[in-house]
Amino acid sequence: MNEITSAIQIIPLEHYILLSIIMFSIGVLGVLFRRNTIVILMCIELMFNSVNLLLTAFAAYHSDLTGQVFVFFIMIVAAAEVAVGLSILVMMKRNVDSVDINQLNRLKW
Protein backbone atom coordinates (compact mmCIF):
# COMPACT_ATOMS: atom_id res chain seq x y z
CA MET A 1 0.00 0.00 0.00
CA ASN A 2 2.70 2.44 1.03
CA GLU A 3 4.74 1.64 -2.08
CA ILE A 4 1.78 2.41 -4.32
CA THR A 5 1.08 5.63 -2.45
CA SER A 6 4.66 6.78 -2.79
CA ALA A 7 4.64 5.74 -6.44
CA ILE A 8 1.56 7.88 -7.01
CA GLN A 9 3.23 10.76 -5.21
CA ILE A 10 6.19 10.78 -7.61
CA ILE A 11 4.04 12.76 -10.04
CA PRO A 12 2.92 16.16 -8.69
CA LEU A 13 -0.75 16.51 -7.74
CA GLU A 14 -1.38 19.24 -10.31
CA HIS A 15 -0.78 16.79 -13.15
CA TYR A 16 -3.47 14.45 -11.86
CA ILE A 17 -5.92 17.33 -11.49
CA LEU A 18 -5.17 18.61 -15.00
CA LEU A 19 -5.46 15.14 -16.51
CA SER A 20 -8.84 14.49 -14.93
CA ILE A 21 -10.12 17.92 -15.91
CA ILE A 22 -9.09 17.20 -19.50
CA MET A 23 -10.73 13.77 -19.40
CA PHE A 24 -13.87 15.25 -17.88
CA SER A 25 -14.02 17.97 -20.54
CA ILE A 26 -13.61 15.44 -23.33
CA GLY A 27 -16.54 13.56 -21.83
CA VAL A 28 -18.68 16.69 -21.61
CA LEU A 29 -17.89 17.67 -25.20
CA GLY A 30 -18.68 14.15 -26.36
CA VAL A 31 -22.06 14.20 -24.65
CA LEU A 32 -22.84 17.59 -26.13
CA PHE A 33 -21.72 17.03 -29.72
CA ARG A 34 -21.87 13.34 -30.60
CA ARG A 35 -25.03 12.04 -32.24
CA ASN A 36 -24.68 8.34 -31.53
CA THR A 37 -26.24 7.39 -28.20
CA ILE A 38 -23.76 4.58 -27.55
CA VAL A 39 -20.87 7.02 -27.88
CA ILE A 40 -22.69 9.32 -25.47
CA LEU A 41 -22.88 6.48 -22.94
CA MET A 42 -19.14 5.93 -23.39
CA CYS A 43 -18.49 9.62 -22.79
CA ILE A 44 -20.50 9.54 -19.55
CA GLU A 45 -18.39 6.56 -18.51
CA LEU A 46 -15.28 8.60 -19.28
CA MET A 47 -16.54 11.36 -16.99
CA PHE A 48 -17.11 8.85 -14.18
CA ASN A 49 -13.60 7.54 -14.60
CA SER A 50 -12.02 10.98 -14.54
CA VAL A 51 -13.69 11.48 -11.15
CA ASN A 52 -12.31 8.13 -10.00
CA LEU A 53 -8.80 9.13 -11.04
CA LEU A 54 -9.09 12.44 -9.21
CA LEU A 55 -10.37 10.78 -6.04
CA THR A 56 -7.60 8.19 -6.06
CA ALA A 57 -4.92 10.83 -6.51
CA PHE A 58 -6.34 12.95 -3.70
CA ALA A 59 -6.66 9.92 -1.45
CA ALA A 60 -3.01 9.03 -2.01
CA TYR A 61 -1.89 12.57 -1.32
CA HIS A 62 -4.01 12.88 1.84
CA SER A 63 -2.96 9.33 2.93
CA ASP A 64 -6.66 8.74 3.56
CA LEU A 65 -8.47 5.56 2.57
CA THR A 66 -12.04 6.88 2.37
CA GLY A 67 -11.41 8.42 -1.04
CA GLN A 68 -10.40 5.06 -2.47
CA VAL A 69 -13.42 3.37 -0.88
CA PHE A 70 -15.63 5.98 -2.52
CA VAL A 71 -14.11 5.00 -5.89
CA PHE A 72 -15.49 1.49 -5.44
CA PHE A 73 -18.94 2.88 -4.74
CA ILE A 74 -18.75 5.01 -7.88
CA MET A 75 -17.63 2.05 -10.00
CA ILE A 76 -20.53 -0.10 -8.79
CA VAL A 77 -23.11 2.63 -9.27
CA ALA A 78 -21.72 3.49 -12.73
CA ALA A 79 -22.01 -0.16 -13.75
CA ALA A 80 -25.63 -0.29 -12.56
CA GLU A 81 -26.39 2.92 -14.38
CA VAL A 82 -24.88 1.77 -17.66
CA ALA A 83 -26.82 -1.49 -17.44
CA VAL A 84 -30.05 0.49 -17.15
CA GLY A 85 -28.96 2.89 -19.88
CA LEU A 86 -28.15 0.13 -22.34
CA SER A 87 -31.46 -1.59 -21.71
CA ILE A 88 -33.30 1.68 -22.37
CA LEU A 89 -31.28 1.96 -25.56
CA VAL A 90 -32.25 -1.56 -26.65
CA MET A 91 -35.91 -0.72 -26.00
CA MET A 92 -35.56 2.40 -28.13
CA LYS A 93 -33.77 0.54 -30.90
CA ARG A 94 -36.59 -2.01 -31.07
CA ASN A 95 -39.19 0.71 -31.47
CA VAL A 96 -37.53 2.98 -34.03
CA ASP A 97 -34.65 0.87 -35.36
CA SER A 98 -32.06 3.56 -34.79
CA VAL A 99 -29.72 4.78 -32.05
CA ASP A 100 -29.40 8.30 -33.41
CA ILE A 101 -30.05 10.98 -30.80
CA ASN A 102 -31.96 13.08 -33.35
CA GLN A 103 -34.73 10.51 -33.14
CA LEU A 104 -35.61 11.90 -29.72
CA ASN A 105 -37.79 14.73 -30.96
CA ARG A 106 -41.38 13.85 -30.10
CA LEU A 107 -41.43 15.68 -26.78
CA LYS A 108 -40.62 19.36 -26.94
CA TRP A 109 -41.67 22.64 -25.46
Added chain:
Amino acid sequence: MSALIITVVLGIVVLYLGFLNKKAILSPVAVAGLLVVLWFTSGEWNSGAAYFHDMVVFDNFSVAFNISMIILTILIFLFGMDYYRTMEFHVSEHYALMIFALTGAFLMTSFSNFIMLFLGIEILSIPLYILAGGKKYSYRSNEASFKYFMLGSFATTIFLFGIALIYGTTASFYLPEIEQYVAGCNGELHPMLMIGLLFVLIGVAFKIAAAPFHFWSPDVYEGAPTLVTVFMSTVAKTAGIAAFYRLLGMGLLPLPVPLERALWVMTGLTLLVGNMGALRQTSFKRLLAYSSIAHSGFIMLAMLSQHDNSASTLLYYTFVYSLAVIPVFIIFILVKRASNGLEQLSAFNGLFREKPWIAAAFVILMASLAGIPPTSGFLAKFQVFVLSIGQGYLFISLFAIVMAIVGVYYYFMVIREAYTESEFAKPIVLNQLNAALILICTLGVLILGIFYRAIII
Protein backbone atom coordinates in the same frame (compact mmCIF):
# COMPACT_ATOMS: atom_id res chain seq x y z
CA MET B 1 -32.46 1.62 10.49
CA SER B 2 -35.10 -1.10 10.78
CA ALA B 3 -37.31 1.10 8.60
CA LEU B 4 -34.62 1.06 5.87
CA ILE B 5 -34.20 -2.71 6.04
CA ILE B 6 -37.94 -3.39 6.05
CA THR B 7 -38.40 -1.15 3.01
CA VAL B 8 -35.80 -3.10 1.03
CA VAL B 9 -37.25 -6.47 2.10
CA LEU B 10 -40.73 -5.23 1.20
CA GLY B 11 -39.50 -4.40 -2.30
CA ILE B 12 -38.13 -7.92 -2.75
CA VAL B 13 -41.34 -9.48 -1.38
CA VAL B 14 -43.40 -7.49 -3.85
CA LEU B 15 -41.12 -8.65 -6.70
CA TYR B 16 -41.63 -12.29 -5.70
CA LEU B 17 -45.40 -11.79 -5.51
CA GLY B 18 -45.12 -10.81 -9.15
CA PHE B 19 -43.38 -14.10 -10.00
CA LEU B 20 -46.18 -15.96 -8.21
CA ASN B 21 -48.79 -14.12 -10.29
CA LYS B 22 -50.60 -12.63 -7.29
CA LYS B 23 -51.52 -9.40 -9.01
CA ALA B 24 -54.62 -8.69 -6.93
CA ILE B 25 -52.81 -8.53 -3.58
CA LEU B 26 -49.78 -6.53 -4.75
CA SER B 27 -51.04 -3.13 -3.77
CA PRO B 28 -52.55 -4.22 -0.41
CA VAL B 29 -49.30 -5.96 0.55
CA ALA B 30 -47.23 -2.92 -0.45
CA VAL B 31 -49.52 -0.58 1.52
CA ALA B 32 -49.49 -2.85 4.58
CA GLY B 33 -45.69 -3.07 4.42
CA LEU B 34 -45.42 0.69 4.15
CA LEU B 35 -47.65 1.09 7.21
CA VAL B 36 -45.18 -1.10 9.13
CA VAL B 37 -42.34 1.08 7.84
CA LEU B 38 -44.29 4.15 8.95
CA TRP B 39 -44.63 2.69 12.45
CA PHE B 40 -40.91 1.96 12.72
CA THR B 41 -39.96 5.34 11.29
CA SER B 42 -42.11 7.24 13.77
CA GLY B 43 -40.47 5.19 16.54
CA GLU B 44 -37.19 6.89 15.65
CA TRP B 45 -38.54 10.35 16.52
CA ASN B 46 -36.23 12.09 19.00
CA SER B 47 -33.79 9.17 18.99
CA GLY B 48 -31.19 10.82 16.73
CA ALA B 49 -29.79 7.40 15.96
CA ALA B 50 -26.65 7.27 13.79
CA TYR B 51 -25.62 4.27 11.71
CA PHE B 52 -22.75 3.13 9.44
CA HIS B 53 -20.05 5.09 11.28
CA ASP B 54 -22.23 8.21 11.47
CA MET B 55 -22.79 8.23 7.71
CA VAL B 56 -26.57 8.19 8.25
CA VAL B 57 -28.25 10.12 11.06
CA PHE B 58 -31.99 9.79 11.64
CA ASP B 59 -32.60 13.11 13.35
CA ASN B 60 -36.03 14.70 13.65
CA PHE B 61 -35.62 16.52 10.33
CA SER B 62 -35.16 13.28 8.42
CA VAL B 63 -37.83 11.40 10.39
CA ALA B 64 -40.40 14.11 9.63
CA PHE B 65 -39.57 14.10 5.91
CA ASN B 66 -39.53 10.28 5.83
CA ILE B 67 -42.97 10.11 7.40
CA SER B 68 -44.35 12.56 4.88
CA MET B 69 -42.82 10.60 1.98
CA ILE B 70 -44.21 7.29 3.29
CA ILE B 71 -47.70 8.79 3.56
CA LEU B 72 -47.44 10.12 0.00
CA THR B 73 -46.25 6.74 -1.30
CA ILE B 74 -49.18 4.99 0.42
CA LEU B 75 -51.59 7.41 -1.27
CA ILE B 76 -49.92 6.76 -4.63
CA PHE B 77 -50.11 2.98 -4.17
CA LEU B 78 -53.82 3.20 -3.31
CA PHE B 79 -54.27 5.14 -6.54
CA GLY B 80 -52.19 2.48 -8.29
CA MET B 81 -54.74 -0.18 -7.37
CA ASP B 82 -57.12 1.38 -9.87
CA TYR B 83 -54.48 2.67 -12.29
CA TYR B 84 -52.83 -0.72 -12.86
CA ARG B 85 -56.09 -2.71 -12.82
CA THR B 86 -56.50 -2.53 -16.58
CA MET B 87 -52.82 -2.99 -17.43
CA GLU B 88 -51.64 -6.25 -18.89
CA PHE B 89 -47.91 -6.07 -18.24
CA HIS B 90 -45.91 -6.92 -15.14
CA VAL B 91 -47.12 -4.60 -12.43
CA SER B 92 -45.11 -5.95 -9.52
CA GLU B 93 -41.88 -4.46 -10.87
CA HIS B 94 -43.45 -1.03 -10.85
CA TYR B 95 -44.39 -1.28 -7.19
CA ALA B 96 -41.03 -2.81 -6.28
CA LEU B 97 -39.07 -0.12 -8.12
CA MET B 98 -41.06 2.62 -6.38
CA ILE B 99 -40.32 1.01 -3.02
CA PHE B 100 -36.60 0.81 -3.88
CA ALA B 101 -36.69 4.45 -4.92
CA LEU B 102 -38.24 5.25 -1.55
CA THR B 103 -35.23 3.62 0.13
CA GLY B 104 -32.96 5.99 -1.74
CA ALA B 105 -35.19 8.87 -0.69
CA PHE B 106 -34.74 7.84 2.97
CA LEU B 107 -30.97 8.02 2.53
CA MET B 108 -31.25 11.44 0.89
CA THR B 109 -33.09 12.88 3.87
CA SER B 110 -30.76 11.42 6.49
CA PHE B 111 -27.23 11.52 5.09
CA SER B 112 -24.38 13.17 6.92
CA ASN B 113 -21.67 12.04 4.53
CA PHE B 114 -21.25 12.65 0.83
CA ILE B 115 -21.00 8.92 0.15
CA MET B 116 -24.52 8.40 1.47
CA LEU B 117 -25.86 11.43 -0.40
CA PHE B 118 -24.44 10.02 -3.63
CA LEU B 119 -25.84 6.56 -2.97
CA GLY B 120 -29.21 7.99 -2.00
CA ILE B 121 -29.49 10.08 -5.15
CA GLU B 122 -28.53 7.10 -7.30
CA ILE B 123 -30.82 4.63 -5.53
CA LEU B 124 -33.64 7.10 -6.07
CA SER B 125 -32.74 7.90 -9.70
CA ILE B 126 -31.95 4.52 -11.24
CA PRO B 127 -35.42 3.05 -10.51
CA LEU B 128 -36.94 6.27 -11.82
CA TYR B 129 -35.05 5.94 -15.13
CA ILE B 130 -36.63 2.52 -15.55
CA LEU B 131 -40.07 3.62 -14.35
CA ALA B 132 -40.14 6.54 -16.79
CA GLY B 133 -39.80 4.00 -19.61
CA GLY B 134 -42.57 1.86 -18.11
CA LYS B 135 -44.64 1.76 -21.29
CA LYS B 136 -42.29 -0.35 -23.34
CA TYR B 137 -44.03 0.07 -26.70
CA SER B 138 -44.78 3.77 -26.39
CA TYR B 139 -42.15 5.81 -28.16
CA ARG B 140 -42.80 8.84 -25.97
CA SER B 141 -42.14 6.81 -22.86
CA ASN B 142 -38.85 5.54 -24.34
CA GLU B 143 -37.81 9.05 -25.18
CA ALA B 144 -38.67 10.35 -21.70
CA SER B 145 -36.74 7.51 -20.13
CA PHE B 146 -33.65 8.01 -22.25
CA LYS B 147 -33.61 11.77 -21.83
CA TYR B 148 -33.98 11.39 -18.08
CA PHE B 149 -31.24 8.77 -17.95
CA MET B 150 -28.77 10.74 -20.03
CA LEU B 151 -29.24 14.09 -18.34
CA GLY B 152 -29.48 12.43 -14.94
CA SER B 153 -26.17 10.63 -15.21
CA PHE B 154 -24.59 13.74 -16.72
CA ALA B 155 -25.68 15.69 -13.63
CA THR B 156 -24.42 12.89 -11.41
CA THR B 157 -20.94 13.08 -12.89
CA ILE B 158 -20.84 16.84 -12.33
CA PHE B 159 -21.99 16.25 -8.77
CA LEU B 160 -19.26 13.64 -8.26
CA PHE B 161 -16.61 15.91 -9.70
CA GLY B 162 -17.69 18.51 -7.15
CA ILE B 163 -17.37 15.97 -4.34
CA ALA B 164 -13.88 15.03 -5.55
CA LEU B 165 -12.79 18.68 -5.52
CA ILE B 166 -14.22 19.19 -2.02
CA TYR B 167 -12.44 16.04 -0.89
CA GLY B 168 -9.23 17.36 -2.41
CA THR B 169 -9.29 20.48 -0.25
CA THR B 170 -10.85 19.20 2.97
CA ALA B 171 -9.70 15.55 2.97
CA SER B 172 -13.11 14.43 4.20
CA PHE B 173 -16.55 13.38 3.00
CA TYR B 174 -18.08 13.90 6.43
CA LEU B 175 -20.24 17.03 6.41
CA PRO B 176 -19.55 18.27 9.98
CA GLU B 177 -15.80 18.10 9.26
CA ILE B 178 -16.29 20.02 6.01
CA GLU B 179 -18.32 22.58 7.94
CA GLN B 180 -15.47 22.97 10.42
CA TYR B 181 -13.02 23.43 7.57
CA VAL B 182 -15.23 26.07 5.92
CA ALA B 183 -15.69 27.85 9.25
CA GLY B 184 -11.91 27.82 9.76
CA CYS B 185 -11.35 29.58 6.44
CA ASN B 186 -12.98 32.83 7.62
CA GLY B 187 -14.67 33.50 4.29
CA GLU B 188 -11.46 33.06 2.25
CA LEU B 189 -12.37 29.81 0.51
CA HIS B 190 -9.94 27.96 -1.71
CA PRO B 191 -11.14 28.28 -5.36
CA MET B 192 -11.13 24.50 -5.72
CA LEU B 193 -13.44 24.16 -2.73
CA MET B 194 -15.70 26.88 -4.10
CA ILE B 195 -16.00 25.21 -7.51
CA GLY B 196 -16.59 21.89 -5.79
CA LEU B 197 -19.43 23.29 -3.70
CA LEU B 198 -20.96 24.91 -6.77
CA PHE B 199 -20.82 21.61 -8.71
CA VAL B 200 -22.44 19.74 -5.83
CA LEU B 201 -25.22 22.33 -5.68
CA ILE B 202 -25.74 21.95 -9.45
CA GLY B 203 -26.05 18.20 -9.05
CA VAL B 204 -28.73 18.51 -6.38
CA ALA B 205 -30.49 21.41 -8.15
CA PHE B 206 -30.88 19.12 -11.14
CA LYS B 207 -32.84 16.69 -9.00
CA ILE B 208 -35.39 19.31 -7.90
CA ALA B 209 -35.59 20.70 -11.47
CA ALA B 210 -34.39 24.20 -10.60
CA ALA B 211 -33.71 26.43 -13.62
CA PRO B 212 -31.34 26.46 -15.52
CA PHE B 213 -31.19 22.69 -14.90
CA HIS B 214 -34.88 22.05 -15.49
CA PHE B 215 -34.91 21.05 -19.16
CA TRP B 216 -35.47 17.36 -18.51
CA SER B 217 -38.49 17.89 -16.33
CA PRO B 218 -41.32 18.80 -18.78
CA ASP B 219 -40.29 16.13 -21.28
CA VAL B 220 -40.00 13.41 -18.67
CA TYR B 221 -43.22 14.36 -16.90
CA GLU B 222 -45.08 14.29 -20.20
CA GLY B 223 -43.64 11.07 -21.55
CA ALA B 224 -43.63 8.97 -18.40
CA PRO B 225 -46.68 6.94 -17.32
CA THR B 226 -48.95 9.15 -15.22
CA LEU B 227 -48.47 7.25 -11.97
CA VAL B 228 -44.71 7.61 -12.32
CA THR B 229 -45.15 11.32 -13.01
CA VAL B 230 -47.05 11.57 -9.73
CA PHE B 231 -44.29 9.71 -7.92
CA MET B 232 -41.61 11.95 -9.42
CA SER B 233 -43.40 15.20 -8.68
CA THR B 234 -44.17 14.25 -5.07
CA VAL B 235 -41.80 11.76 -3.43
CA ALA B 236 -38.71 12.32 -5.57
CA LYS B 237 -39.15 16.08 -5.31
CA THR B 238 -39.58 16.00 -1.53
CA ALA B 239 -36.44 13.89 -1.22
CA GLY B 240 -34.46 16.25 -3.44
CA ILE B 241 -35.57 19.28 -1.46
CA ALA B 242 -34.74 17.63 1.86
CA ALA B 243 -31.30 16.71 0.52
CA PHE B 244 -30.71 20.24 -0.76
CA TYR B 245 -31.67 21.79 2.55
CA ARG B 246 -29.68 19.29 4.59
CA LEU B 247 -26.63 19.92 2.42
CA LEU B 248 -26.88 23.67 2.95
CA GLY B 249 -27.79 23.35 6.62
CA MET B 250 -25.16 20.80 7.61
CA GLY B 251 -22.20 21.90 5.60
CA LEU B 252 -22.34 25.51 4.66
CA LEU B 253 -24.00 27.87 7.11
CA PRO B 254 -23.78 30.80 6.72
CA LEU B 255 -23.58 30.47 2.94
CA PRO B 256 -20.40 31.83 1.35
CA VAL B 257 -21.24 34.96 -0.65
CA PRO B 258 -20.66 33.61 -4.21
CA LEU B 259 -22.80 30.56 -3.45
CA GLU B 260 -25.54 32.72 -2.01
CA ARG B 261 -25.50 34.84 -5.18
CA ALA B 262 -25.69 31.70 -7.32
CA LEU B 263 -28.63 30.42 -5.30
CA TRP B 264 -30.31 33.83 -5.56
CA VAL B 265 -30.02 33.87 -9.35
CA MET B 266 -31.18 30.26 -9.55
CA THR B 267 -34.27 31.04 -7.44
CA GLY B 268 -35.23 33.99 -9.62
CA LEU B 269 -34.71 32.04 -12.84
CA THR B 270 -36.67 29.07 -11.55
CA LEU B 271 -39.63 31.27 -10.64
CA LEU B 272 -39.51 32.99 -14.02
CA VAL B 273 -39.09 29.89 -16.18
CA GLY B 274 -41.65 27.84 -14.27
CA ASN B 275 -44.44 30.37 -14.35
CA MET B 276 -43.78 31.79 -17.81
CA GLY B 277 -43.32 28.34 -19.31
CA ALA B 278 -46.62 27.12 -17.92
CA LEU B 279 -48.59 29.95 -19.54
CA ARG B 280 -48.30 28.57 -23.06
CA GLN B 281 -48.87 24.88 -22.39
CA THR B 282 -51.75 22.94 -23.85
CA SER B 283 -50.79 19.53 -22.48
CA PHE B 284 -51.91 19.10 -18.88
CA LYS B 285 -48.97 16.98 -17.71
CA ARG B 286 -46.54 19.47 -19.21
CA LEU B 287 -48.38 22.32 -17.48
CA LEU B 288 -48.05 20.56 -14.15
CA ALA B 289 -44.35 19.98 -14.86
CA TYR B 290 -43.81 23.71 -15.27
CA SER B 291 -45.95 24.35 -12.21
CA SER B 292 -43.70 21.95 -10.33
CA ILE B 293 -40.65 23.94 -11.47
CA ALA B 294 -42.37 27.11 -10.24
CA HIS B 295 -43.00 25.52 -6.85
CA SER B 296 -39.32 24.57 -6.70
CA GLY B 297 -38.64 28.28 -7.04
CA PHE B 298 -40.76 29.16 -4.00
CA ILE B 299 -39.14 26.36 -2.04
CA MET B 300 -35.67 27.59 -2.97
CA LEU B 301 -36.68 31.02 -1.73
CA ALA B 302 -37.33 29.45 1.68
CA MET B 303 -33.96 27.71 1.51
CA LEU B 304 -32.19 30.92 0.57
CA SER B 305 -33.52 32.69 3.65
CA GLN B 306 -31.91 30.57 6.32
CA HIS B 307 -33.78 30.70 9.59
CA ASP B 308 -34.80 28.28 12.35
CA ASN B 309 -38.22 28.01 10.74
CA SER B 310 -36.88 27.12 7.28
CA ALA B 311 -37.05 23.36 7.80
CA SER B 312 -40.65 23.32 9.03
CA THR B 313 -41.70 25.68 6.23
CA LEU B 314 -40.09 23.36 3.68
CA LEU B 315 -41.80 20.31 5.16
CA TYR B 316 -45.17 22.05 5.20
CA TYR B 317 -44.76 23.39 1.67
CA THR B 318 -43.66 20.12 0.08
CA PHE B 319 -46.26 18.04 1.89
CA VAL B 320 -49.12 20.37 1.05
CA TYR B 321 -47.98 20.65 -2.57
CA SER B 322 -47.75 16.87 -2.93
CA LEU B 323 -51.09 16.35 -1.23
CA ALA B 324 -52.71 18.61 -3.84
CA VAL B 325 -50.85 17.11 -6.81
CA ILE B 326 -51.85 13.47 -6.19
CA PRO B 327 -55.67 13.95 -6.44
CA VAL B 328 -55.24 16.37 -9.35
CA PHE B 329 -53.53 13.59 -11.29
CA ILE B 330 -56.21 11.10 -10.22
CA ILE B 331 -58.87 13.40 -11.67
CA PHE B 332 -56.74 13.84 -14.77
CA ILE B 333 -56.59 10.06 -15.27
CA LEU B 334 -60.38 9.83 -14.90
CA VAL B 335 -61.09 12.49 -17.53
CA LYS B 336 -58.35 11.10 -19.76
CA ARG B 337 -60.04 7.71 -19.76
CA ALA B 338 -63.40 9.32 -20.49
CA SER B 339 -62.02 11.22 -23.50
CA ASN B 340 -60.12 8.41 -25.23
CA GLY B 341 -56.63 9.15 -23.95
CA LEU B 342 -56.62 12.87 -24.69
CA GLU B 343 -53.93 14.64 -22.63
CA GLN B 344 -54.74 18.23 -23.63
CA LEU B 345 -56.40 20.69 -21.30
CA SER B 346 -59.66 20.21 -23.22
CA ALA B 347 -59.86 16.70 -21.75
CA PHE B 348 -61.34 18.36 -18.68
CA ASN B 349 -64.33 19.70 -20.63
CA GLY B 350 -67.63 18.57 -19.21
CA LEU B 351 -66.25 17.57 -15.81
CA PHE B 352 -68.71 19.83 -14.00
CA ARG B 353 -71.72 18.54 -15.94
CA GLU B 354 -70.71 14.94 -15.33
CA LYS B 355 -69.46 14.97 -11.72
CA PRO B 356 -70.05 18.33 -9.98
CA TRP B 357 -68.51 17.19 -6.69
CA ILE B 358 -65.29 16.18 -8.35
CA ALA B 359 -65.22 19.51 -10.15
CA ALA B 360 -65.63 21.32 -6.82
CA ALA B 361 -62.76 19.33 -5.30
CA PHE B 362 -60.72 20.13 -8.40
CA VAL B 363 -61.27 23.86 -7.87
CA ILE B 364 -60.12 23.60 -4.24
CA LEU B 365 -57.00 21.64 -5.22
CA MET B 366 -56.08 24.01 -8.03
CA ALA B 367 -56.67 26.97 -5.72
CA SER B 368 -54.29 25.37 -3.25
CA LEU B 369 -51.64 24.98 -5.94
CA ALA B 370 -52.17 28.59 -6.98
CA GLY B 371 -52.01 29.76 -3.38
CA ILE B 372 -55.46 31.19 -2.71
CA PRO B 373 -56.85 31.34 0.84
CA PRO B 374 -58.23 29.51 2.80
CA THR B 375 -56.36 26.53 1.31
CA SER B 376 -53.07 25.33 2.71
CA GLY B 377 -51.23 26.28 -0.47
CA PHE B 378 -51.80 29.92 0.46
CA LEU B 379 -50.40 29.43 3.95
CA ALA B 380 -47.35 27.63 2.61
CA LYS B 381 -46.55 30.50 0.25
CA PHE B 382 -47.35 33.01 2.99
CA GLN B 383 -44.86 31.37 5.34
CA VAL B 384 -42.19 31.40 2.64
CA PHE B 385 -42.72 35.12 2.07
CA VAL B 386 -42.68 35.85 5.82
CA LEU B 387 -39.36 34.01 6.05
CA SER B 388 -37.72 35.62 3.05
CA ILE B 389 -38.86 39.17 3.80
CA GLY B 390 -37.85 38.70 7.43
CA GLN B 391 -34.35 37.74 6.30
CA GLY B 392 -34.09 40.82 4.09
CA TYR B 393 -34.56 39.31 0.62
CA LEU B 394 -37.01 42.02 -0.35
CA PHE B 395 -36.51 42.26 -4.11
CA ILE B 396 -36.73 38.58 -4.86
CA SER B 397 -39.73 38.21 -2.55
CA LEU B 398 -41.59 40.89 -4.49
CA PHE B 399 -40.64 39.12 -7.71
CA ALA B 400 -41.94 35.84 -6.28
CA ILE B 401 -45.24 37.47 -5.31
CA VAL B 402 -45.67 38.79 -8.87
CA MET B 403 -44.89 35.31 -10.19
CA ALA B 404 -47.45 33.78 -7.82
CA ILE B 405 -50.04 36.10 -9.33
CA VAL B 406 -49.01 35.01 -12.83
CA GLY B 407 -49.44 31.43 -11.62
CA VAL B 408 -53.09 32.03 -10.75
CA TYR B 409 -53.80 32.57 -14.44
CA TYR B 410 -52.75 29.17 -15.69
CA TYR B 411 -54.29 27.24 -12.80
CA PHE B 412 -57.61 28.95 -13.47
CA MET B 413 -57.21 28.28 -17.18
CA VAL B 414 -57.56 24.58 -16.30
CA ILE B 415 -60.51 25.23 -13.98
CA ARG B 416 -62.25 27.09 -16.81
CA GLU B 417 -61.83 24.04 -19.03
CA ALA B 418 -63.41 21.88 -16.33
CA TYR B 419 -66.49 24.10 -16.27
CA THR B 420 -66.84 24.30 -20.07
CA GLU B 421 -69.42 22.09 -21.74
CA SER B 422 -68.06 19.12 -23.63
CA GLU B 423 -68.84 18.60 -27.30
CA PHE B 424 -69.55 14.91 -26.80
CA ALA B 425 -70.93 12.86 -23.92
CA LYS B 426 -68.30 11.74 -21.44
CA PRO B 427 -69.23 9.05 -18.97
CA ILE B 428 -66.66 9.49 -16.18
CA VAL B 429 -66.31 6.24 -14.27
CA LEU B 430 -65.26 6.74 -10.67
CA ASN B 431 -64.74 3.86 -8.27
CA GLN B 432 -65.12 4.22 -4.51
CA LEU B 433 -61.42 4.03 -3.69
CA ASN B 434 -60.52 6.91 -6.01
CA ALA B 435 -63.45 8.96 -4.72
CA ALA B 436 -62.29 8.36 -1.16
CA LEU B 437 -58.70 9.33 -2.07
CA ILE B 438 -59.81 12.57 -3.72
CA LEU B 439 -62.01 13.36 -0.72
CA ILE B 440 -59.27 12.64 1.83
CA CYS B 441 -56.66 14.71 -0.01
CA THR B 442 -59.03 17.64 -0.56
CA LEU B 443 -60.07 17.63 3.09
CA GLY B 444 -56.39 17.37 4.04
CA VAL B 445 -55.56 20.41 1.93
CA LEU B 446 -58.39 22.39 3.56
CA ILE B 447 -57.77 21.24 7.13
CA LEU B 448 -54.02 21.81 6.97
CA GLY B 449 -54.82 25.30 5.73
CA ILE B 450 -57.43 26.26 8.32
CA PHE B 451 -56.12 24.59 11.46
CA TYR B 452 -52.45 24.81 10.64
CA ARG B 453 -51.47 26.42 13.93
CA ALA B 454 -52.84 23.46 15.84
CA ILE B 455 -50.78 21.10 13.69
CA ILE B 456 -47.55 22.95 13.08
CA ILE B 457 -46.89 24.53 16.46
